[in-house]
Amino acid sequence: MTNQGGRREGAGRPKGSNQYGEPTRPVRLPVSQVERVLRFVREREHELPLYACGVSAGFPSPADDYSEGTLDLNTHLVRQPAATFFARARGDSMIGAGIHDGDLLVVDRSLTAEDGKVVVVSINGELTVKRMRREKGVTWLVPENSDYPPIQFQEQDEAHLWGVVTNVIHSL
Amino acid sequence: MTNQGGRREGAGRPKGSNQYGEPTRPVRLPVSQVERVLRFVREREHELPLYACGVSAGFPSPADDYSEGTLDLNTHLVRQPAATFFARARGDSMIGAGIHDGDLLVVDRSLTAEDGKVVVVSINGELTVKRMRREKGVTWLVPENSDYPPIQFQEQDEAHLWGVVTNVIHSL
DNA sequence: TTCTTGAAATATGTAACAGAATTCAAAAAG
DNA sequence: CTTTTTGAATTCTGTTACATATTTCAAGAA
Structure with a gap:
Protein backbone atom coordinates (compact mmCIF):
# COMPACT_ATOMS: atom_id res chain seq x y z
CA MET A 1 0.00 0.00 0.00
CA THR A 2 2.47 2.60 1.20
CA ASN A 3 4.52 2.94 -1.92
CA GLN A 4 4.58 6.72 -1.63
CA GLY A 5 7.74 7.08 0.42
CA GLY A 6 11.36 7.56 -0.52
CA ARG A 7 13.33 10.57 -1.65
CA ARG A 8 11.54 12.39 -4.44
CA GLU A 9 12.67 15.49 -6.29
CA GLY A 10 10.45 18.51 -5.71
CA ALA A 11 8.42 16.93 -2.94
CA GLY A 12 7.47 18.93 0.12
CA ARG A 13 7.16 22.58 0.75
CA PRO A 14 9.38 24.56 -1.63
CA LYS A 15 12.52 26.11 -0.24
CA GLY A 16 12.26 29.88 0.17
CA SER A 17 8.46 29.78 0.16
CA ASN A 18 8.11 31.56 3.47
CA GLN A 19 6.15 34.76 3.85
CA TYR A 20 9.21 36.94 3.35
CA GLY A 21 10.79 35.08 0.43
CA GLU A 22 14.11 35.03 2.23
CA PRO A 23 15.69 33.24 5.20
CA THR A 24 14.60 34.20 8.70
CA ARG A 25 16.21 34.07 12.09
CA PRO A 26 14.98 34.53 15.66
CA VAL A 27 15.64 37.89 17.30
CA ARG A 28 14.86 38.73 20.90
CA LEU A 29 12.55 41.76 21.24
CA PRO A 30 10.71 43.44 24.13
CA VAL A 31 7.23 41.97 24.36
CA SER A 32 5.47 45.32 24.15
CA GLN A 33 7.05 45.99 20.75
CA VAL A 34 6.56 42.57 19.18
CA GLU A 35 3.14 43.25 17.73
CA ARG A 36 4.17 46.61 16.34
CA VAL A 37 7.35 45.25 14.79
CA LEU A 38 5.51 42.37 13.14
CA ARG A 39 3.03 44.80 11.60
CA PHE A 40 5.97 46.91 10.50
CA VAL A 41 7.75 43.99 8.83
CA ARG A 42 4.81 41.94 7.58
CA GLU A 43 2.18 44.44 6.48
CA ARG A 44 4.59 47.31 5.90
CA GLU A 45 2.00 49.46 7.62
CA HIS A 46 4.18 52.55 7.29
CA GLU A 47 4.37 52.29 3.50
CA LEU A 48 1.27 54.01 2.17
CA PRO A 49 0.09 54.44 -1.42
CA LEU A 50 1.00 57.54 -3.37
CA TYR A 51 -1.23 58.96 -6.11
CA ALA A 52 -0.64 61.75 -8.55
CA CYS A 53 -3.11 64.61 -8.76
CA GLY A 54 -4.14 66.08 -12.08
CA VAL A 55 -3.10 63.03 -14.03
CA SER A 56 -5.81 61.04 -15.75
CA ALA A 57 -4.80 57.52 -14.87
CA GLY A 58 -8.05 55.64 -15.00
CA PHE A 59 -10.09 55.40 -11.84
CA PRO A 60 -7.67 55.00 -8.94
CA SER A 61 -8.63 52.94 -5.93
CA PRO A 62 -6.71 52.34 -2.73
CA ALA A 63 -7.56 48.67 -3.13
CA ASP A 64 -6.04 48.55 -6.61
CA ASP A 65 -2.50 49.18 -7.71
CA TYR A 66 -0.94 52.46 -6.76
CA SER A 67 -0.14 54.70 -9.67
CA GLU A 68 2.94 56.11 -8.02
CA GLY A 69 3.94 53.22 -5.76
CA THR A 70 4.23 53.52 -2.02
CA LEU A 71 6.01 55.90 0.30
CA ASP A 72 7.44 55.81 3.81
CA LEU A 73 7.47 59.29 5.33
CA ASN A 74 10.43 58.68 7.62
CA THR A 75 12.58 57.28 4.85
CA HIS A 76 11.47 59.91 2.37
CA MET B 1 37.42 28.34 51.79
CA THR B 2 34.45 28.30 49.50
CA ASN B 3 31.91 29.51 51.99
CA GLN B 4 30.31 31.84 49.46
CA GLY B 5 27.76 29.45 48.02
CA GLY B 6 24.14 28.81 48.88
CA ARG B 7 20.98 30.76 48.19
CA ARG B 8 21.37 34.43 48.96
CA GLU B 9 18.83 37.20 48.67
CA GLY B 10 19.72 39.89 46.11
CA ALA B 11 22.65 38.01 44.64
CA GLY B 12 23.21 37.96 40.91
CA ARG B 13 22.07 40.20 38.13
CA PRO B 14 18.90 42.08 39.08
CA LYS B 15 15.65 40.94 37.54
CA GLY B 16 14.36 43.30 34.88
CA SER B 17 17.77 44.87 34.33
CA ASN B 18 17.85 44.15 30.62
CA GLN B 19 18.29 46.88 28.03
CA TYR B 20 14.52 47.29 27.53
CA GLY B 21 13.43 47.18 31.17
CA GLU B 22 10.79 44.60 30.33
CA PRO B 23 10.64 40.92 29.38
CA THR B 24 11.79 39.87 25.93
CA ARG B 25 10.98 36.98 23.65
CA PRO B 26 12.43 35.60 20.42
CA VAL B 27 10.68 36.56 17.20
CA ARG B 28 11.58 35.25 13.76
CA LEU B 29 12.40 38.02 11.27
CA PRO B 30 13.74 38.12 7.71
CA VAL B 31 17.51 38.49 7.86
CA SER B 32 17.61 41.59 5.67
CA GLN B 33 15.37 43.46 8.14
CA VAL B 34 17.02 42.39 11.38
CA GLU B 35 19.53 45.21 11.53
CA ARG B 36 16.94 47.83 10.70
CA VAL B 37 14.45 46.52 13.24
CA LEU B 38 17.06 46.43 16.00
CA ARG B 39 17.94 50.06 15.29
CA PHE B 40 14.23 50.80 15.34
CA VAL B 41 13.59 49.29 18.78
CA ARG B 42 16.94 49.92 20.44
CA GLU B 43 17.99 53.37 19.30
CA ARG B 44 14.51 54.57 18.31
CA GLU B 45 16.18 55.97 15.23
CA HIS B 46 12.85 57.25 13.89
CA GLU B 47 12.19 59.43 16.95
CA LEU B 48 14.03 62.68 16.37
CA PRO B 49 14.34 65.74 18.61
CA LEU B 50 11.92 68.62 18.27
CA TYR B 51 12.89 72.21 19.08
CA ALA B 52 10.81 75.34 19.25
CA CYS B 53 11.81 78.37 17.19
CA GLY B 54 11.58 81.88 18.60
CA VAL B 55 11.58 80.69 22.18
CA SER B 56 14.54 81.58 24.32
CA ALA B 57 15.23 78.34 26.10
CA GLY B 58 18.89 78.52 26.85
CA PHE B 59 21.34 77.21 24.31
CA PRO B 60 19.80 74.11 22.75
CA SER B 61 22.01 71.25 21.67
CA PRO B 62 21.08 68.00 19.95
CA ALA B 63 23.24 66.24 22.50
CA ASP B 64 21.35 67.80 25.41
CA ASP B 65 17.73 67.46 26.39
CA TYR B 66 15.17 68.30 23.79
CA SER B 67 13.02 71.27 24.68
CA GLU B 68 9.98 69.85 22.99
CA GLY B 69 10.69 66.13 23.29
CA THR B 70 10.92 63.80 20.32
CA LEU B 71 8.71 63.15 17.33
CA ASP B 72 8.06 60.25 14.98
CA LEU B 73 6.83 61.55 11.62
CA ASN B 74 4.78 58.47 10.75
CA THR B 75 3.00 58.42 14.09
CA HIS B 76 2.50 62.17 14.11
C1' DT C 1 -10.32 12.19 -15.24
C1' DT C 2 -10.97 13.76 -10.67
C1' DC C 3 -10.59 13.22 -5.81
C1' DT C 4 -8.37 11.31 -1.73
C1' DT C 5 -4.50 10.11 0.89
C1' DG C 6 0.38 9.34 2.51
C1' DA C 7 4.91 10.77 2.80
C1' DA C 8 8.37 14.40 2.16
C1' DA C 9 10.22 18.67 2.82
C1' DT C 10 10.27 23.33 4.58
C1' DA C 11 8.14 27.03 7.55
C1' DT C 12 7.33 28.78 12.19
C1' DG C 13 6.84 29.76 16.96
C1' DT C 14 9.08 28.88 21.16
C1' DA C 15 11.59 26.11 24.64
C1' DA C 16 16.12 25.45 25.97
C1' DC C 17 20.91 26.09 26.33
C1' DA C 18 25.60 28.05 26.65
C1' DG C 19 28.22 31.89 27.44
C1' DA C 20 28.34 36.77 28.98
C1' DA C 21 27.28 40.14 32.34
C1' DT C 22 26.26 41.73 36.81
C1' DT C 23 25.64 41.63 41.68
C1' DC C 24 26.55 40.38 46.65
C1' DA C 25 29.38 39.17 50.20
C1' DA C 26 33.20 36.40 51.98
C1' DA C 27 38.07 36.35 52.05
C1' DA C 28 42.45 38.46 51.35
C1' DA C 29 45.45 42.31 51.28
C1' DG C 30 47.09 46.75 52.82
C1' DC D 1 39.74 49.14 59.90
C1' DT D 2 39.49 49.96 54.95
C1' DT D 3 40.12 48.52 50.34
C1' DT D 4 40.68 45.03 46.89
C1' DT D 5 40.12 40.47 45.17
C1' DT D 6 37.57 36.42 44.34
C1' DG D 7 33.68 32.96 43.98
C1' DA D 8 29.10 31.83 43.55
C1' DA D 9 24.48 33.22 42.32
C1' DT D 10 21.39 34.97 39.27
C1' DT D 11 19.71 37.02 35.11
C1' DC D 12 20.52 38.54 30.35
C1' DT D 13 21.14 37.36 25.47
C1' DG D 14 22.03 35.42 21.08
C1' DT D 15 21.34 31.19 18.91
C1' DT D 16 20.38 26.26 18.42
C1' DA D 17 17.08 22.77 18.49
C1' DC D 18 12.76 20.93 18.25
C1' DA D 19 7.76 19.98 17.85
C1' DT D 20 4.04 21.23 15.16
C1' DA D 21 1.97 23.28 11.11
C1' DT D 22 1.88 23.91 6.27
C1' DT D 23 2.54 22.87 1.58
C1' DT D 24 3.76 19.99 -2.26
C1' DC D 25 4.10 15.72 -5.18
C1' DA D 26 2.43 11.57 -6.72
C1' DA D 27 0.28 7.04 -5.83
C1' DG D 28 -4.06 5.00 -5.32
C1' DA D 29 -9.13 5.13 -5.17
C1' DA D 30 -13.43 6.56 -7.08
Missing part, protein backbone atom coordinates in the same frame (compact mmCIF):
# COMPACT_ATOMS: atom_id res chain seq x y z
CA LEU A 77 11.90 62.99 4.57
CA VAL A 78 14.78 61.92 6.82
CA ARG A 79 17.85 60.97 4.84
CA GLN A 80 20.36 61.30 7.69
CA PRO A 81 18.57 60.26 10.90
CA ALA A 82 21.60 60.95 13.09
CA ALA A 83 21.92 64.50 11.73
CA THR A 84 18.24 65.42 11.49
CA PHE A 85 15.95 67.23 13.91
CA PHE A 86 12.60 68.98 13.81
CA ALA A 87 11.82 72.61 14.61
CA ARG A 88 8.49 74.25 15.22
CA ALA A 89 8.30 77.53 13.27
CA ARG A 90 6.91 80.64 14.96
CA GLY A 91 5.76 83.87 13.36
CA ASP A 92 5.30 84.81 9.73
CA SER A 93 8.74 86.13 8.82
CA MET A 94 9.23 83.34 6.28
CA ILE A 95 5.73 83.33 4.83
CA GLY A 96 7.17 83.89 1.35
CA ALA A 97 8.97 80.54 1.53
CA GLY A 98 5.73 78.80 2.45
CA ILE A 99 6.57 78.61 6.16
CA HIS A 100 3.56 79.47 8.33
CA ASP A 101 3.24 79.95 12.07
CA GLY A 102 3.20 76.53 13.73
CA ASP A 103 4.67 74.61 10.80
CA LEU A 104 7.01 71.71 11.46
CA LEU A 105 10.42 71.99 9.83
CA VAL A 106 12.69 69.08 8.92
CA VAL A 107 16.28 70.23 9.46
CA ASP A 108 19.41 68.42 8.28
CA ARG A 109 22.64 69.37 10.05
CA SER A 110 24.79 67.42 7.60
CA LEU A 111 23.98 69.66 4.62
CA THR A 112 26.20 72.62 3.80
CA ALA A 113 24.43 75.96 4.05
CA GLU A 114 24.90 77.31 0.53
CA ASP A 115 23.67 80.64 -0.79
CA GLY A 116 19.90 80.59 -1.13
CA LYS A 117 19.22 77.77 1.33
CA VAL A 118 16.74 78.17 4.16
CA VAL A 119 18.62 77.65 7.41
CA VAL A 120 18.01 77.39 11.14
CA VAL A 121 20.33 79.56 13.24
CA SER A 122 20.49 80.28 16.93
CA ILE A 123 20.85 83.93 17.81
CA ASN A 124 21.00 84.93 21.47
CA GLY A 125 19.80 81.48 22.50
CA GLU A 126 16.80 81.56 20.18
CA LEU A 127 16.31 79.37 17.14
CA THR A 128 15.19 81.28 14.08
CA VAL A 129 14.60 80.45 10.41
CA LYS A 130 15.87 82.61 7.57
CA ARG A 131 17.12 82.36 4.00
CA MET A 132 20.88 82.58 3.75
CA ARG A 133 22.45 84.97 1.21
CA ARG A 134 26.17 85.27 0.57
CA GLU A 135 27.17 88.53 -1.11
CA LYS A 136 30.69 89.92 -1.53
CA GLY A 137 31.95 87.83 1.37
CA VAL A 138 29.13 88.94 3.67
CA THR A 139 26.47 86.51 4.86
CA TRP A 140 22.91 87.79 5.28
CA LEU A 141 19.92 86.17 6.94
CA VAL A 142 16.96 87.33 4.90
CA PRO A 143 13.33 86.98 6.02
CA GLU A 144 10.78 86.37 3.25
CA ASN A 145 8.42 89.05 4.52
CA SER A 146 8.96 92.73 3.74
CA ASP A 147 7.89 93.64 7.29
CA TYR A 148 11.16 92.27 8.60
CA PRO A 149 14.70 93.49 7.88
CA PRO A 150 17.62 91.28 6.81
CA ILE A 151 20.29 90.78 9.45
CA GLN A 152 23.98 90.23 8.99
CA PHE A 153 25.30 86.88 10.16
CA GLN A 154 28.67 86.11 11.67
CA GLU A 155 29.40 82.76 13.24
CA GLN A 156 30.28 83.54 16.83
CA ASP A 157 29.31 82.78 20.41
CA GLU A 158 25.89 84.34 20.12
CA ALA A 159 25.13 83.22 16.56
CA HIS A 160 25.43 79.64 15.42
CA LEU A 161 24.27 77.78 12.32
CA TRP A 162 22.20 74.73 13.17
CA GLY A 163 21.23 73.21 9.84
CA VAL A 164 19.44 73.43 6.52
CA VAL A 165 15.66 73.13 6.25
CA THR A 166 14.75 70.37 3.79
CA ASN A 167 10.98 70.18 4.26
CA VAL A 168 8.09 72.18 5.65
CA ILE A 169 5.13 70.29 7.10
CA HIS A 170 1.96 72.35 7.29
CA SER A 171 -1.21 71.21 9.05
CA LEU A 172 -4.60 72.14 7.63
CA LEU B 77 1.20 62.58 10.56
CA VAL B 78 -0.59 59.27 9.99
CA ARG B 79 -3.26 58.63 12.59
CA GLN B 80 -5.18 55.98 10.64
CA PRO B 81 -2.63 54.02 8.57
CA ALA B 82 -5.28 51.81 6.97
CA ALA B 83 -7.27 54.85 5.80
CA THR B 84 -4.40 57.13 4.79
CA PHE B 85 -2.71 57.73 1.44
CA PHE B 86 -0.45 60.34 -0.13
CA ALA B 87 -1.15 62.51 -3.15
CA ARG B 88 1.27 64.57 -5.19
CA ALA B 89 -0.25 68.01 -5.83
CA ARG B 90 -0.03 69.54 -9.30
CA GLY B 91 -0.62 73.13 -10.33
CA ASP B 92 -1.15 76.26 -8.27
CA SER B 93 -4.94 76.26 -7.88
CA MET B 94 -4.61 75.85 -4.08
CA ILE B 95 -1.70 78.22 -3.54
CA GLY B 96 -3.78 80.20 -1.05
CA ALA B 97 -3.97 77.18 1.23
CA GLY B 98 -0.20 76.79 1.13
CA ILE B 99 -0.29 73.96 -1.42
CA HIS B 100 2.41 74.39 -4.07
CA ASP B 101 3.10 72.46 -7.26
CA GLY B 102 4.83 69.19 -6.35
CA ASP B 103 3.82 69.20 -2.68
CA LEU B 104 3.05 65.93 -0.95
CA LEU B 105 -0.39 65.72 0.64
CA VAL B 106 -1.36 63.45 3.53
CA VAL B 107 -4.96 62.37 2.96
CA ASP B 108 -7.21 60.64 5.51
CA ARG B 109 -10.20 58.78 4.10
CA SER B 110 -11.73 58.18 7.52
CA LEU B 111 -12.39 61.87 8.22
CA THR B 112 -15.75 63.39 7.31
CA ALA B 113 -15.52 66.15 4.72
CA GLU B 114 -17.05 69.05 6.58
CA ASP B 115 -17.55 72.57 5.29
CA GLY B 116 -14.21 74.35 4.97
CA LYS B 117 -12.05 71.22 4.79
CA VAL B 118 -9.55 70.72 1.99
CA VAL B 119 -10.48 67.52 0.17
CA VAL B 120 -9.24 65.24 -2.58
CA VAL B 121 -11.88 64.35 -5.17
CA SER B 122 -11.73 62.39 -8.38
CA ILE B 123 -13.41 64.08 -11.32
CA ASN B 124 -13.40 62.34 -14.69
CA GLY B 125 -10.75 59.92 -13.45
CA GLU B 126 -8.45 62.69 -12.24
CA LEU B 127 -7.57 63.41 -8.63
CA THR B 128 -7.85 67.07 -7.71
CA VAL B 129 -7.56 69.11 -4.51
CA LYS B 130 -10.06 71.79 -3.52
CA ARG B 131 -11.64 73.40 -0.47
CA MET B 132 -15.14 72.12 0.18
CA ARG B 133 -17.94 74.65 0.81
CA ARG B 134 -21.51 73.71 1.69
CA GLU B 135 -24.03 76.48 1.09
CA LYS B 136 -27.82 76.21 1.08
CA GLY B 137 -27.62 72.47 0.41
CA VAL B 138 -25.20 72.90 -2.48
CA THR B 139 -21.62 71.65 -2.28
CA TRP B 140 -18.90 73.67 -3.97
CA LEU B 141 -15.28 72.82 -4.67
CA VAL B 142 -13.43 76.11 -4.35
CA PRO B 143 -9.85 76.69 -5.55
CA GLU B 144 -7.74 79.10 -3.48
CA ASN B 145 -6.53 81.03 -6.51
CA SER B 146 -8.66 83.68 -8.18
CA ASP B 147 -7.53 82.48 -11.61
CA TYR B 148 -9.68 79.38 -11.23
CA PRO B 149 -13.49 79.17 -10.87
CA PRO B 150 -15.34 77.18 -8.20
CA ILE B 151 -17.11 74.08 -9.44
CA GLN B 152 -20.26 72.48 -8.15
CA PHE B 153 -19.87 69.00 -6.69
CA GLN B 154 -22.35 66.15 -6.83
CA GLU B 155 -21.35 62.65 -5.76
CA GLN B 156 -21.86 60.51 -8.82
CA ASP B 157 -20.08 58.17 -11.21
CA GLU B 158 -17.73 60.81 -12.52
CA ALA B 159 -17.18 62.64 -9.24
CA HIS B 160 -16.14 60.92 -6.04
CA LEU B 161 -14.82 62.15 -2.71
CA TRP B 162 -11.57 60.48 -1.74
CA GLY B 163 -10.60 62.01 1.56
CA VAL B 164 -9.60 65.00 3.66
CA VAL B 165 -6.14 66.55 3.45
CA THR B 166 -4.57 66.70 6.91
CA ASN B 167 -1.03 67.85 6.07
CA VAL B 168 0.95 69.48 3.30
CA ILE B 169 4.62 68.56 2.92
CA HIS B 170 6.63 71.09 0.97
CA SER B 171 10.23 70.56 -0.15
CA LEU B 172 12.64 73.48 -0.20
